[in-house]
Amino acid sequence: ETGVTQTPRHLVMGMTNKKSLKCEQHLGHxxxxxxxxxxxxxxxxxxxxxFKEQTENNSVPSRFSPECPNSSHLFLHLHTLQPEDxxxxxxxxxxxxxxxxxxxxGTRLSIL
Amino acid sequence: ILNVEQSPQSLHVQEGDSTNFTCxxxxxxxxxxxxxRWETAKSPEALFVMTLNGDEKKKGRISATLNTKEGxxxLYIKGSQPEDxxxxxxxxxxxxxxxxxxxxxxLMVKP
Numbered sequence: 568e569t570g571v572t573q574t575p576r577h578l579v580m581g582m583t584n585k586k587s588l589k590c591e592q593h594l595g596h597x598x599x600x601x602x603x604x605x606x607x608x609x610x611x612x613x614x615x616x617x618f619k620e621q622t623e624n625n626s627v628p629s630r631f632s633p634e635c636p637n638s639s640h641l642f643l644h645l646h647t648l649q650p651e652d653x654x655x656x657x658x659x660x661x662x663x664x665x666x667x668x669x670x671x672x673g674t675r676l677s678i679l
Numbered sequence: 680i681l682n683v684e685q686s687p688q689s690l691h692v693q694e695g696d697s698t699n700f701t702c703x704x705x706x707x708x709x710x711x712x713x714x715x716r717w718e719t720a721k722s723p724e725a726l727f728v729m730t731l732n733g734d735e736k737k738k739g740r741i742s743a744t745l746n747t748k749e750g751x752x753x754l755y756i757k758g759s760q761p762e763d764x765x766x767x768x769x770x771x772x773x774x775x776x777x778x779x780x781x782x783x784x785x786l787m788v789k790p
Contacts, residue, residue, distance in 0.1 A: 571722070609683070610723075610768065610780040623777050657722070667713060667725030668778070 570594045573658050573671035580648070581679050588643040588674045590658030597663055599641040601633060604655040604673070616641060617663075648678045681705055683771045685781035692759050693789055699755045700784040702769030706750035713770040713778060714743055714754055723768060726754075759788040 571592045580586050590599065601613040615623035616635040630652075632644040641658055655675050659668040684703045692698050704712065714726040727736045732747040740757045756763055766785045770778040 609782045610770075612777050612779070615777065623775070625777065659723075667728050668715075668723075669725070670715075670722040672722045 571658060571660055571669050571671035573674050575674060576672065577675045579677045579679060580645070582648060582650070585644070585646045587645065588656055588658075588676075590641040590643075590671055592639055592660040592669070594660060594669060595662075596660035596669070597638055598661045599635060599638070600659040600668065601641065601643050602657040602659065604657060606654075610657070645676075650678050652676065653678045681771060681773070681779040683769065683779050683781040685769055685784050687784060688782065689785040689787070691787045691789065694759060694761060696759050697755065697757045698759055698786070699753050700767065700786075702752045702754070702781055704750050704752075704769070704771035705773070706748060708773040709747045709771075710774050711772040712745055712752050713772065714752070715768040715770065716765045717768055717783070718765040756786070759786070761788045761790050764788045
């Protein structure tokens, strides 16, 4: 059990669909993160939230829209994605931004 | 763009062998260096967070050293076991709020 839960585990969607990825942590952490793992590429940070405020956006296209309604939940809203967006999307959390991060199992996203 | 390099990309060792791999990162604006272990079909698991030059941390048979002046960290595994097979990731954090990951070293330990 990781303490960080991501749903769904797998998602297949068309380029015109709208879907959302969900991340939930019950570790009492204040920072949450979205990462993207594409094939044969390093893990890439997308967004950082500290105390529900977005502090980093790593030049992510606007078709990815994060939402952090409270410190336990993080969403990634997806709209009109491209085939190259197919990847593993990982959520992580930490006590504060310089502590080790706890990762979820990820959502494997495939864009048709 | 921050350059975090890990070598080798992959490594095959025999059970009982000791091994080590390298993470190199920018030596300027250093804040912290993270190591993670990522087993197939599982989530990455934190091993160490290192912040001081000369830091040496240990967790069981795994240890790590840090040289912030020259921009490298070594991860050592003593007496490798099949369950050590995983991808080992390092991540560099500068004074900003972002972790930049290396490409990982994939370790396979043969029984």
